[in-house]
Amino acid sequence: MMISTKRHVQQLASLFLSKKIFDIVLCPGSRNGPLIHTLAGCGQFDCRMIVDERSAGYFALGIALAKKKPVVIVCSSGTAAVNFAPAVAEAFYQNIPLIVVTADRPAYWIDQLENQCIQQTALYRNFIKQSCSLPLEESDCRLWSGARLINEILNTAVSDAPGPVHINIPLEEPLHRTMDAQLPDVKVIEDAETRIKLDEKALAGAAEEIGRADKILVLAGQSQDNAELDSALALFVEKTGAVVAAEHLANFQMPSDFCCTCPELVLGSISSDDAAVFQPDLLITFGRHFVSKRIRQFLRANQPHEHIHVDAGGGHMDTYQALTRVCAMSPGLFFEQLAGMQLRKVSGDYAGTWKRREHEVLQIYTHYLGRAPFSDFTACAHVLKAVPENSIIHLGNSSTVRYSLLNPGIKGVTYLGNRGTSGIDGSVSTAVGYASCRSQINTLILGDLSLFYDSNGLWNKYLGENLRIILLNNGGGNIFSFVEDLAGRTGAHNQAIFQDYFFAGHNAKVKGLASAFGLDYLQADSDSRLDKALEKLYNPDRAAPTLLEVFTDAQTNTKVFKGLFIQIKKALTTYGE
Numbered sequence: 001m002m003i004s005t006k007r008h009v010q011q012l013a014s015l016f017l018s019k020k021i022f023d024i025v026l027c028p029g030s031r032n033g034p035l036i037h038t039l040a041g042c043g044q045f046d047c048r049m050i051v052d053e054r055s056a057g058y059f060a061l062g063i064a065l066a067k068k069k070p071v072v073i074v075c076s077s078g079t080a081a082v083n084f085a086p087a088v089a090e091a092f093y094q095n096i097p098l099i100v101v102t103a104d105r106p107a108y109w110i111d112q113l114e115n116q117c118i119q120q121t122a123l124y125r126n127f128i129k130q131s132c133s134l135p136l137e138e139s140d141c142r143l144w145s146g147a148r149l150i151n152e153i154l155n156t157a158v159s160d161a162p163g164p165v166h167i168n169i170p171l172e173e174p175l176h177r178t179m180d181a182q183l184p185d186v187k188v189i190e191d192a193e194t195r196i197k198l199d200e201k202a203l204a205g206a207a208e209e210i211g212r213a214d215k216i217l218v219l220a221g222q223s224q225d226n227a228e229l230d231s232a233l234a235l236f237v238e239k240t241g242a243v244v245a246a247e248h249l250a251n252f253q254m255p256s257d258f259c260c261t262c263p264e265l266v267l268g269s270i271s272s273d274d275a276a277v278f279q280p281d282l283l284i285t286f287g288r289h290f291v292s293k294r295i296r297q298f299l300r301a302n303q304p305h306e307h308i309h310v311d312a313g314g315g316h317m318d319t320y321q322a323l324t325r326v327c328a329m330s331p332g333l334f335f336e337q338l339a340g341m342q343l344r345k346v347s348g349d350y351a352g353t354w355k356r357r358e359h360e361v362l363q364i365y366t367h368y369l370g371r372a373p374f375s376d377f378t379a380c381a382h383v384l385k386a387v388p389e390n391s392i393i394h395l396g397n398s399s400t401v402r403y404s405l406l407n408p409g410i411k412g413v414t415y416l417g418n419r420g421t422s423g424i425d426g427s428v429s430t431a432v433g434y435a436s437c438r439s440q441i442n443t444l445i446l447g448d449l450s451l452f453y454d455s456n457g458l459w460n461k462y463l464g465e466n467l468r469i470i471l472l473n474n475g476g477g478n479i480f481s482f483v484e485d486l487a488g489r490t491g492a493h494n495q496a497i498f499q500d501y502f503f504a505g506h507n508a509k510v511k512g513l514a515s516a517f518g519l520d521y522l523q524a525d526s527d528s529r530l531d532k533a534l535e536k537l538y539n540p541d542r543a544a545p546t547l548l549e550v551f552t553d554a555q556t557n558t559k560v561f562k563g564l565f566i567q568i569k570k571a572l573t574t575y576g577e
């Protein structure tokens with residue numbers, strides 16, 4: 001096989017193989033030539049090629065999510081490396097092991113008016129688990145040192161809370177010299193797996209804390225599906241009488257008797273009169289971000305006495321300003337250990353309070369939905385009714401994710417979204433990368449600005465027949481009209497500023513995008529036409545990536561969205577009278 005003559009690069013490839021890292025996304029360039037020659041040339045990796053580095057980073061993130069494995073991204077020097085930054089940040093805040101490999105010039109040429117170079121070391125310093133620069137020289141000592149650095153950094157990417165790591169590789173010319181050789185044998189340093197548990201004292205302490213509480217709320221933040229965690233938590237909940245609030249992005253499958261899956265609706269119904277009834281004594285949290293702003297506002301205003309956060313990385317996440325204990329371990333093991341203890345069951349019916357309220361608000365929601373005019377709100381509900389069971393849903397940021405989480409979860413569906421940093425710049429690429437590794441139908445639902453922003457996510461060879469994109473086109477960034485103190489302002493000046501600089505209205509044509517990138521195109525502008533389009537979209541005979549554009553009116557959308565929560569409050573006040 002033909003590989004580059006560069007020995008640090010050969011070592012890197014060899015260690016990838018030893019550590020069973022096979023998925024690579026290569027971005028074209030010359031400085032990274034030795035990496036491309038070796039990784040593609042050795043024939044032992046699954047290499048993809050994507051030109052736009054920002055898109056490539058997110059695409060790799062999608063693969064890492066789908067395969068639950070580290071994925072390598074490789075680019076040239078200069079702004080190519082900077083363009084990986086958004087995906088690196090997202091990976092950092094979602095605990096995804098991206099292995100970022102950037103080619104560089106030798107240190108002595110940096111900032112010396114050489115082409116395409118910038119200071120690349122520590123480029124991602126605020127959102128990377130670890131980074132290193134490999135040595136340039138190829139003496140035995142430097143090769144040993146390089147291999148040690150690579151071993152350490154690859155181990156770090158997957159240890160504790162996983163996350164992105166950065167390997168910067170200075171390379172001298174000639175860059176394209178290859179040789180017919182095998183990859184070298186490189187010493188592998190194993191990172192022994194550990195399972196951190198609570199010691200007896202800590203376990204007894206936690207059990208005691210749980211025993212003191214009568215209102216236990218478990219908040220499950222964004223997570224990947226995890227059957228062990230689900231069953232351990234179900235057992236814990238059964239023993240203690242706790243209630244779990246989980247958005248669909250927690251990918252949590254457990255009996256609905258214990259679990260409140262539409263927390264945003266419940267929170268939207270709580271008034272100052274009944275806040276105390278919902279205020280927990282003990283809050284236990286795990287997972288990453290929660291979308292619902294209402295939950296943060298509620299728990300900051302109605303703090304629990306104790307808050308335990310469980311996080312393998314030991315993060316001190318004091319989201320509700322009430323944190324009292326951190327457990328640096330896997331949440332599955334935490335609940336398994338506790339469920340194995342004698343635990344006191346709460347007195348009172350805190351879980352029932354949540355469940356009854358959820359039932360009530362879901363009734364109001366359904367009633368409201370049935371009467372609401374065609375809008376993003378109704379369109380989202382129709383779409384989610386049509387999405388096949390056991391498929392994958394990717395939620396764009398902005399209002400789409402918020403509408404979607406108001407709908408009941410769909411059986412066996414995995415929910416994903418770039419909620420680590422909530423950027424609108426990589427939703428398409430992430431979904432396309434994920435879908436390229438799965439056979440099920442993958443549905444991406446997103447807004448028009450998000451689609452145009454990341455339209456290069458469609459500029460690759462990996463769009464599969466299983467890809468369905470549903471675009472809610474309201475002509476701009478509709479979410480900004482939900483912001484009370486922004487859209488609520490009156491006067492011509494404010495309206496003009498709003499339209500031009502927040503809403504960012506446009507006339508760009510999506511149909512052209514679909515044809516440019518080879519997607520089938522469907523459209524709809526009413527509930528009934530949408531239902532018909534959805535039938536076509538999910539017809540089992542459809543064998544092409546397809547984009548369905550749904551046209552809605554921004555002002556109607558705003559009215560309908562705001563009206564829902566007004567209606568919930570009104571209906572519950574009337575019940576109570």
Ligand SMILES: Cc1ncc(C[n+]2csc(CCOP(=O)(O)OP(=O)(O)O)c2C)c(N)n1
Nearest residue numbers: 398399423424447448449450476477478479
């Ligand atoms: C990279 C990035 N830039 C800017 C933002 C701020 N932002 C949040 S939502 C949004 C508008 C999104 O509009 P669209 O995708 O059309 O969805 P809609 O609001 O209509 O639901 C913007 C610009 C962001 N989240 N990420």
